[in-house]
Amino acid sequence: MDNNVQSDVLEHILEVTLNMAETRSLDPLLTYVLDKAIELVKAERGFIVLVDPKGDYVFPVARSRDGQTLTDAYEQISRSIVSEAIGGEKPLIVNDAISDPGFSDASSVLDLQLRSVMCVPLKTRGAVIGVLYVENRSYSGIFHESALTPLNIFSNQAAIAIDNARLNAELEARVADRTSALRDAVDQLEVKASEAVEQNRLRTRFLSELAHDVRSPLGLAITSLTTLVESDLFGPLNAEQQLWINKAVSSVDHAMALIEDIFDLAKLEMGQLRFYPERVDLPRFLEDVYQVGVGLPWGSNVVFRAEIPNDLPWIYIDQTRIRQVILNLLSNALKYTVEGSVTLSAGYVEEEDVVLISVADTGEGIPPDRQDILFERFQQVDDNESRRKQGTGLGLAIARDLVEMHGGEIWVESEPGAGSDFRFTLPATRSD
Template sequence: MEQDILTRVLDISRRMAQTRSLSPLLTFALDEAMTLVGAERGYIVLVQPDGTLEFRVVRDIIGTSNPEDAADQISSSILTQVVSKGEPLVISDALSDSEFSAAASVLELKLRSVMCVPLLVGGTVLGAIYVENRSVSGMFTDEDLPPLVIFANQAAVAIENAILNDQLEARVAARTAELKQALEQIESDWQEAEESYRLRSLVLGGVAHDIRAPLVVATTALSMIEDGSFGSINDEQNQWVNKSIDALNHAMDLIQDVFDLAKIEMGQFGYDPEYTDLGYFLRSVYATAEGLPWAENVEFVLDLADDLPDVLLDPIHIRRVIFNLLSNALKFTTEGTVTLYAAPDNGRVVVGVRDTGEGIPPEQLDKLFERFHQADNNIARRRKGTGLGLAISREMIDMHNGEIWVESVLGEGADFKFTLPVTAVEPEE
């Protein structure tokens, strides 16, 4: 083999190795193979997973390509033998060849010079390169075979890599399409859920408002009966009126929770912070909370650090949070103490309500601040609520860029606490 031919083959091999896509690689490889041996027509055939042969590229000396009818323009007997045996063939004159002269395709096409080499990688036949010159015999000799075999071996490696690359790109494209479709579905579901969420919140707010109005009327009427505006009532009647007013007030509280939840979900819950003397504020809350119906054996205690700073807070929200926590302590503490406390802690203030009540089972601690969740114990079952108080409290504390959590030992009590930044930043709208 001449040195310049080998050098040319190696140069072509390097260029093939740089081509990652299969189709342009096959076209380039066949054009170079035809030029290398001086063929007037060439074919590249690839073996498919089911064993059939696919004509991928068909070229003639002017570069035309029509692989659809290629099977009728080639000696199938020569091609089949090369692919099945994995061995190259060179035929100087197919019409006079002892093995192939009687083949129908050879006779019909009047084939003369034919050369076919397998595309081999690690003993596996990927396909074949088939070149021919129909009108002239003796165009290909045994000396032409080694360069084409070397070329085919190099081409086979590049083709295998390109096939793997195309398969990988196809899988990536398919996976990308699946992910895109999944993301579109998620977005659609999310938008649908958001709309459903908005409508639910709108209905909740509307229902809460519509229920609250007649409750106010009923409460006002009962209060007027209680104070004698409609005439005097006896003791038994007064007791029933008081019970009715208490029940209506409880219902009003429940409705207010639902109404507030709806406003939070619709983003209409107000936030109006102001710098506040925290010590003075908490003493005011404590004074009001002393009037709550504490059990006879419960002592309500205020424990404030001396160095409480001013804090940016919404007084209505924080008062509501504290009363929610005190309300829980009131429900679950039948004896001992309930303590409202506050102290600075590393650039923030911790405010909490600690009680000596029943405590909370460990498995429920992470769920307490979820909407509509209630502690599962005997007292909770006797004193039903919406299960929204702590969830709303968490939303309010989030607005203050704070945290709220609970620590508890079952049978020893619970400690609900929240933080407020000393240098607070108003949350973004």
């Protein structure tokens, strides 16, 4: 092959290589590679044979020189020549297969009357993935050693492109499978979410109706009980009778508090809780709440105090709801503080433009594993202890919702045996 012809061939191979690199899909790539190989060596027909993961031969494409697709590719080639090229991992040129001692006994060579055959391995990443097989049945000696070098270069580039296309196809198949699985999972989640929403709606409706139906009889019961005691209808009560009356009143009060919590929870979940924000003088508001807190049944060994600066900013809040939040926190501190102190305090955080309100106690403290779930529905500091102290597991959850409705955050800082500090923020509005 003279220099001009060799230069033209190499230029042609370079052009074909660039086109192969741009072809991502396997089937079009195989057809393009085979057509160009047939053109390069002027063969009558060509075949690409690939090796599958099991080691079996696959015949994805077979073409003639005029661009026609050949059928029954498996029966149109010599498996002996293919196996020799793959096993030896080197190209083969057979000038006259029907008379070649190495292949003349092969049934496929005899049946097909094969003459000129060139078979070049497709090798990439150190492994043979198939062969490029071209032939001419009309004449012997068509393919020369000079054609082997350019075809070998061509086949090496083709092997890389084919391997990349196969990997791309496998990746796309995996992505498609995972996308389908993800879509199925999303569909299932949507169904479950819809079912959960409906169940939650029914539960909330039930709680609301239950609270409504029970609240009135309980209110009537406590009113009647109080009236009966105050009337002295049956004469003065002795100490034991007074004790049982007090227990009855306390139990009804607890039941009423539970019903109110359930009622508030139901209204929150149904989006029916009325919210009336107004501009509030925060120090005065907190002082009023503190005075209400003073009336709680603090133990003789507990000091309840307030630390409220006079220069706190004005804020927009629903006074009833924020009072409910603070009293919930105070009631919680009351249950878990046997001795020491409970402090209601507040301050302005200029960097965040928020008011920070705190209820800190010197009580039992909260284990770290309970702190993250403390503000969830029906969660308590300690189940057994909370039942003994008549906890409902709703007060903190309601407090969280009410604070978040105001655009604030609520959290707890606590160590077992060192007390707890419940804190929440509210957006501040500075006075003019």
